[in-house]
Amino acid sequence: MKKIILMGRSECGKTSLTQAMRGETVTYKKTQYINHYDVIIDTPGEYAENHHLARALALYAYEADVVGFLLSATEPYSLYSPNCTSMANREVIGIVTQIDQPNANPERAERWLRLTGCKTVYHTSAKTGEGISDILEHLREEGDVLPWDKNQEEKIQKQQKTTEKQQKPTKTA
Numbered sequence: 001m002k003k004i005i006l007m008g009r010s011e012c013g014k015t016s017l018t019q020a021m022r023g024e025t026v027t028y029k030k031t032q033y034i035n036h037y038d039v040i041i042d043t044p045g046e047y048a049e050n051h052h053l054a055r056a057l058a059l060y061a062y063e064a065d066v067v068g069f070l071l072s073a074t075e076p077y078s079l080y081s082p083n084c085t086s087m088a089n090r091e092v093i094g095i096v097t098q099i100d101q102p103n104a105n106p107e108r109a110e111r112w113l114r115l116t117g118c119k120t121v122y123h124t125s126a127k128t129g130e131g132i133s134d135i136l137e138h139l140r141e142e143g144d145v146l147p148w149d150k151n152q153e154e155k156i157q158k159q160q161k162t163t164e165k166q167q168k169p170t171k172t173a
């Protein structure tokens with residue numbers, strides 16, 4: 001898995017997203033996914049709340065393969081400057097959080113994230129789990145097995161067994 005660093009202002013949901021991403025992996029495929037614990041870097045919201053963001057971003061991005069800019073769907077404004085993704089020499093993806101909230105406006109948050117230069121933007125909810133798998137898929141590297149691969153494998157095996165049973169000629173006396 002590629003390593004991601006999550007950035008965004010306080011309370012936007014970085015820690016909750018981290019927990020949701022880890023929770024999913026732990027629940028479904030404990031042993032194989034222990035490394036997920038090493039692929040998410042959670043940062044304090046303060047980084048994004050002062051003008052040192054650019055420096056912090058540039059510095060901490062070295063620790064990761066992908067930078068995630070988080071923006072809550074409930075935010076009435078954005079702290080990100082236009083085109084600030086250019087400060088990182090890593091891929092930067094946008095993550096709209098808390099889309100389950102009653103006052104959420106994910107489209108507006110996405111527009112702000114696109115203004116920063118994010119080419120890819122995911123809509124997520126740490127509460128319902130929506131969009132979490134999309135981020136994990138984004139971080140997938142060759143050879144990585146994700147929980148739904150196993151489910152898919154089991155489904156295909158079941159289907160094959162059913163088809164085999166149906167195709168077997170029934171014995172006549």
Ligand SMILES: Nc1nc2c(ncn2[C@@H]2O[C@H](COP(=O)(O)OP(=O)(O)OP(=O)(O)O)[C@@H](O)[C@H]2O)c(=O)[nH]1
Nearest residue numbers: 009010011012013014015016044045098125126127
């Ligand atoms: N309904 C809902 N609430 C969320 C979601 N994500 C986070 N929250 C809530 O928002 C609040 C802040 O979430 P955190 O994950 O602690 O935010 P953070 O970005 O880590 O904040 P700092 O550590 O202060 O920078 C908490 O009360 C969470 O329960 C979400 O997807 N849905």
Ligand SMILES: [Mg+2]
Nearest residue numbers: 014015043044
């Ligand atoms: Mg936090």
